[in-house]
Structures are given as C-alpha cells and as structure tokens.
Amino acid sequence: MSHVSPAFAPVFGNCIKLLRKVLYTESGQPFLVAGSGTLGWDAVAANLIEKDEKALVLNTGYFGEAFADCLSLYGADVTQLGAPLGGAPIKKQITEALKKDKYKVLTFTHVDTSTGVLSNAKMIAETVKEVSPETLVVLDGVCAVASEEIRFDDWGIDVVISATQKGLGVPPGLSVVVASQKALKVFEQRKSLPASYYISWAKWLPVMKNYEAGTPSYFATPPVQLIYALETSLKTIMEGKVSLEERFKMHRETSVKFKTAMKDMGFKLLPLSDDTSANGMSAVYFPDGFKAPDILPKMLKRDIVVAAGLHKDVKDRYFRVGHMGVTVVNPERGDMEKIIKGIQDSFAEAGYKVPSGSA
Numbered sequence: 001m002s003h004v005s006p007a008f009a010p011v012f013g014n015c016i017k018l019l020r021k022v023l024y025t026e027s028g029q030p031f032l033v034a035g036s037g038t039l040g041w042d043a044v045a046a047n048l049i050e051k052d053e054k055a056l057v058l059n060t061g062y063f064g065e066a067f068a069d070c071l072s073l074y075g076a077d078v079t080q081l082g083a084p085l086g087g088a089p090i091k092k093q094i095t096e097a098l099k100k101d102k103y104k105v106l107t108f109t110h111v112d113t114s115t116g117v118l119s120n121a122k123m124i125a126e127t128v129k130e131v132s133p134e135t136l137v138v139l140d141g142v143c144a145v146a147s148e149e150i151r152f153d154d155w156g157i158d159v160v161i162s163a164t165q166k167g168l169g170v171p172p173g174l175s176v177v178v179a180s181q182k183a184l185k186v187f188e189q190r191k192s193l194p195a196s197y198y199i200s201w202a203k204w205l206p207v208m209k210n211y212e213a214g215t216p217s218y219f220a221t222p223p224v225q226l227i228y229a230l231e232t233s234l235k236t237i238m239e240g241k242v243s244l245e246e247r248f249k250m251h252r253e254t255s256v257k258f259k260t261a262m263k264d265m266g267f268k269l270l271p272l273s274d275d276t277s278a279n280g281m282s283a284v285y286f287p288d289g290f291k292a293p294d295i296l297p298k299m300l301k302r303d304i305v306v307a308a309g310l311h312k313d314v315k316d317r318y319f320r321v322g323h324m325g326v327t328v329v330n331p332e333r334g335d336m337e338k339i340i341k342g343i344q345d346s347f348a349e350a351g352y353k354v355p356s357g358s359a
C-alpha cells in the first residue's frame, strides 16, 4: 500500500480522530510520526523550548531523568523535582517550585516504567493552573496511554507523548504526540526556528491536517503498515465491546489482583503507596537472596518474558511485569493466571519458600 494511495488517507485520518477520543480531547492535535516514544521528548524540546528557557521536570524514575537530559541537550535550563524512590513529588513541592521560578514547561512521567510509579496527572495540571497558568503541562504517557485515564481537555494537559507498543498494543515504531491549541500557539510564537528538521511541527502540522481531511500529503514517509495496525487497535479500544471507562476499570482491578498475589508471596512493591502505583504494570522487589538470573530464565522456560530492573539505585533488586491491553481486556486469554502461576512456580523451583503469615 502506498502512503499516497487514496485508500490509505482515510485510515490515517481515522487514527487521528480516534486518538482524540482515547484522550478525551476535542481540539488536541495528534502527530503520528515514524519513531519510538523517545521521539516525543525531542518533539517537545525542539518545538516548545528555546535556548535557556526554563523547564521543570518532575522525576519519578529513569524516564524523568532521561526527559530532563533531552531537554538540556536542546538548550533548556532544567530543574528537576524528585521524590524518594517509589514516590512522586507532592502538591506542596510543586507549588513551591512554581512560585520560585517561571517555567515555560513542566513535564512529568504519568507512569514511570522504571519504578511502576503513577503520578497524579489531574493534581499536577490543577496545580500548574493555580500557580503558573502560562506554563505548559507535558505528560509523558508512553506507558500510560490506554491503560490510565487521561482527560486531556478537562485537566488542561498541553502535550501528551506516547508510542504504539505499550498500552496501545501495536508493534513499536510510531511516535504518538498530541498537542493542545495553546501549545501550538506557543510554537507559532517562537522567536527562533524549531531546533529539529525531522520533528518540526511546522513540517508535520499540514500533513496531519491533510490526512485528517482525507487527502494524502507528504513531508517524510509514514510507516504505512503501523498506521493500519494502530487503526485496528484504536477501533478495538473505542468501538469494541469494552468501553473506555470499563477498560480503565479493568486495568485497576487486574493491577490489584496481580499486586495482591505478589504481596501474598511475601514480596514488596517499589511504589511506596497504592495511590502512586501504576495500573498497567508492576515493579516488584526480589525477596532477599534472589536476583534476576535466578528467576528470569525460569520464567522464560515457561514462555513468559518479564523485564529486569532499570532504575540505577536498585537495578538488580527488582523485576517488572506489564499487565495492559489484551492481557487485561481479554481475560479469556488467561494471561494473568499464567503469569502469576509462572512466578510462583519459578520461585518455588529456585528454592523460595513463601513465609508463613503470607498467603
């Protein structure tokens, strides 16, 4: 299928329209560009930041740190606001930081995939509106879109960045960014040129508008097959038998079920409390005396791939399990039962005994 085929244009256009619905936005502008989630950081930095402008990065793990690094590379003056491992910056901290300095953008990671920490997106956006209404609110939703509720318009989010391969359940390779009209206006008013050629919104905005209107348009070739795959997934999400609200509820319930099973084995979770715990994934500490090489190969033997640790402070001490998309919404697959049993059996095989007092 050619990217300029008349049959392809409406598929691209439909992705743009359906994406708005997934994020509860009427006027947000989606950008679908070949690349991975990381390209979203470049999109934000290259289009919304000019040299020496200030950015406040709420850091809840590896991905906050990396976003800060990307913003710095483009010349931003970055301040990071951290929290103890497993926690997220609280309202008071954010308010104080915003009062102390004027920031062009505030960024936060909705779900930090390195820690399993969920940030309170609504609270963060509200706090910015109260204290520093001009500051643009940027949400890294690579691991959150379609597994956590994101009310783009109601909460007043300015940019959501994502990718296809996590909650959206599509192969990797497509960067998904949605920008508010306010963010686009800030882009239009920049004094210097965008700091990137490929990811410049000046290049991509007309392309997105044309495709949405059903007209093929060219700046750089889109990954045609991925756009088809994304449309299939977005249709399932928005028009399938499970409503969007029900989808989020199922993610919350599955998360509780999985985390309870881990606690019943005597394991501790990385997030410090339930209200900072992601619903689409879990980060679980190994019990004393166990490490990734003791367990992960045993899981693999059972056809289950889980990720090792990523956060530099505790890299070797925990593992991560994704429970999002079809695994959650199509329980008839039996994925969760298989994963939980696989973990129980692998630990038993490695000689772990569930302490009495646990389940």
Ligand SMILES: *Cc1c(COP(=O)(O)O)cnc(C)c1O
Residues within 6 Å of the ligand: 036, 037, 038, 039, 063, 109, 111, 112, 113, 140, 141, 142, 143, 163, 172
């Ligand atoms: C995975 C992830 C990224 C990076 O996405 P890639 O597609 O690997 O480039 C960025 N932020 C978060 C929160 C992620 O989970």
